[in-house]
Amino acid sequence: MTDMLKKAREFEEAQEKLVPQELRPVLHFSPRIGWLNDPNGFSYYRGQYHLFYQYYPYDSHWGPMHWGHAVSRDLISWTYLPCALAPEGEGSGGCFSGSAVPYGDGRQLLMYTQAEFDPAVRNRHTNQTQGVALGDGLNYVKYDGNPVLTSEDVPGGNDPHQFRDPWLWKNRDGEFRVLTTGYDPADEYARLLLFGSEDGLHWRFRKVFLQNRGKVGRLWECPSFFPLGDRWALIASAMFMQPKGELSPGNGAFGLVGTYEEEMESFRPESIQAVDGGIDFYAAQVLKTADGRTVMIAWMMNQEISDIRSEELPIHGQMIIPRELSLRDGRICQRPVRELDLCRQNRVQHQGVELSEAGIRLPGIRGRILDLELCIHSQDAEEISIRFAEDSRFYTECAVLPRKGRIRVDRSRSGTRNAALLCREADLIHTGREIRLRIVLDRWSAEIFINDGEQVMTLTFHTELTAQDISFRARGQAKIDVTGYTLDPTRIRETKE
Numbered sequence: 001m002t003d004m005l006k007k008a009r010e011f012e013e014a015q016e017k018l019v020p021q022e023l024r025p026v027l028h029f030s031p032r033i034g035w036l037n038d039p040n041g042f043s044y045y046r047g048q049y050h051l052f053y054q055y056y057p058y059d060s061h062w063g064p065m066h067w068g069h070a071v072s073r074d075l076i077s078w079t080y081l082p083c084a085l086a087p088e089g090e091g092s093g094g095c096f097s098g099s100a101v102p103y104g105d106g107r108q109l110l111m112y113t114q115a116e117f118d119p120a121v122r123n124r125h126t127n128q129t130q131g132v133a134l135g136d137g138l139n140y141v142k143y144d145g146n147p148v149l150t151s152e153d154v155p156g157g158n159d160p161h162q163f164r165d166p167w168l169w170k171n172r173d174g175e176f177r178v179l180t181t182g183y184d185p186a187d188e189y190a191r192l193l194l195f196g197s198e199d200g201l202h203w204r205f206r207k208v209f210l211q212n213r214g215k216v217g218r219l220w221e222c223p224s225f226f227p228l229g230d231r232w233a234l235i236a237s238a239m240f241m242q243p244k245g246e247l248s249p250g251n252g253a254f255g256l257v258g259t260y261e262e263e264m265e266s267f268r269p270e271s272i273q274a275v276d277g278g279i280d281f282y283a284a285q286v287l288k289t290a291d292g293r294t295v296m297i298a299w300m301m302n303q304e305i306s307d308i309r310s311e312e313l314p315i316h317g318q319m320i321i322p323r324e325l326s327l328r329d330g331r332i333c334q335r336p337v338r339e340l341d342l343c344r345q346n347r348v349q350h351q352g353v354e355l356s357e358a359g360i361r362l363p364g365i366r367g368r369i370l371d372l373e374l375c376i377h378s379q380d381a382e383e384i385s386i387r388f389a390e391d392s393r394f395y396t397e398c399a400v401l402p403r404k405g406r407i408r409v410d411r412s413r414s415g416t417r418n419a420a421l422l423c424r425e426a427d428l429i430h431t432g433r434e435i436r437l438r439i440v441l442d443r444w445s446a447e448i449f450i451n452d453g454e455q456v457m458t459l460t461f462h463t464e465l466t467a468q469d470i471s472f473r474a475r476g477q478a479k480i481d482v483t484g485y486t487l488d489p490t491r492i493r494e495t496k497e
């Protein structure tokens, strides 16, 4: 074990104990200590789900990247394992994002981006190459032939600062494939590069898999490519997007659904969508569960504004609750993994509640760790809104605008003093007399599933935990049915036993 890894393992073990449990989300994965960004190597291996993550244990801000590690049997409750990968040495950028596949001999193969700061470039740019490591689910050894891929393996060249985030899989013949993001110095836009290998250690360029040519943002990060229903889907995160269709300006994840000709290794996208129209969602990865579900996890933060935070906390960053993906009318739809349903407790139901401009609270619907199912009945109200994490000063809001066919999330009154990106609005794909919402609250976040997960909007907020109220109001005529549950992850074990 290298000194850097040993140091990280000792540090996290000692420091984890100092994080008060009540400052952690209950259902969302948060770092053992320090900073978390992208999920990595999200996989099912030897009877457990493995989640690695971009991790800087020594501070709650981004720093040279380690791979943190945790395992779970239900995708909701996670057990921390010792840090899996550490940077090569002091002054290195560390191990950037990557993925995992089973290796032929029972071990697990990780591929990650080796990032070395480029002293010639300002702004913490790194030279990026791909490295692999093999391990048994607890300890991983970096291959001594690393790097296994550099930008020089790309015919015609590739910008060495933009070559990262390998997404591994095995093709039908059992050969390894990997997609990485790249950047074409000629047209100055992102692209995805495909490489192949028979043994996972020796890799060759196969083709430019997909070219952006200025359609979606400038740079791409963290691709995942996988079969979904009778199609294939590609989810990636883009930087510097212009608003277009469902895509908002800035950084965010987009999904392409299309056909994949495996012989030719050719993917033809047929549609594009926003994966999450809220504020905080990035760098998604998927796995296949033992019972055949396709489940996605993602970093629940907008990296441009990761400064909206509580400075006092020794941890920063969390993942979304893993979501099951399905294809409906050519669209990637999402729902929280069904294991979340097993955490539900204390059901409270209110039917046909008439709403007015004066907000109302409903008995039993209160708190910061809740699962709410709402059915809004309205023909032409101007606005129906739900405020949560509310007290006399603060709230965060989700508002449906039936006349405009829009929906909005807004955290401008959540207590933040930061002006950046506090509100997002989206067109509703389906409007009608009924709009269904499922809102999952977990202390510092809300994940809002619209019309059975046809759209999702996720956002975080850092309102003091004493703000526990929830209220409902409408401008115009509207009625609402509300079913609420408290959520307790320890219920999963009890229900299964």
Ligand code: FRU
Pocket: 037, 038, 054, 065, 096, 097, 098, 113, 164, 165, 221, 222, 282, 283, 303
């Ligand atoms: C996305 C990202 C990846 C990179 C990692 C570094 O959030 O920028 O492209 O591998 O984070 O931490």
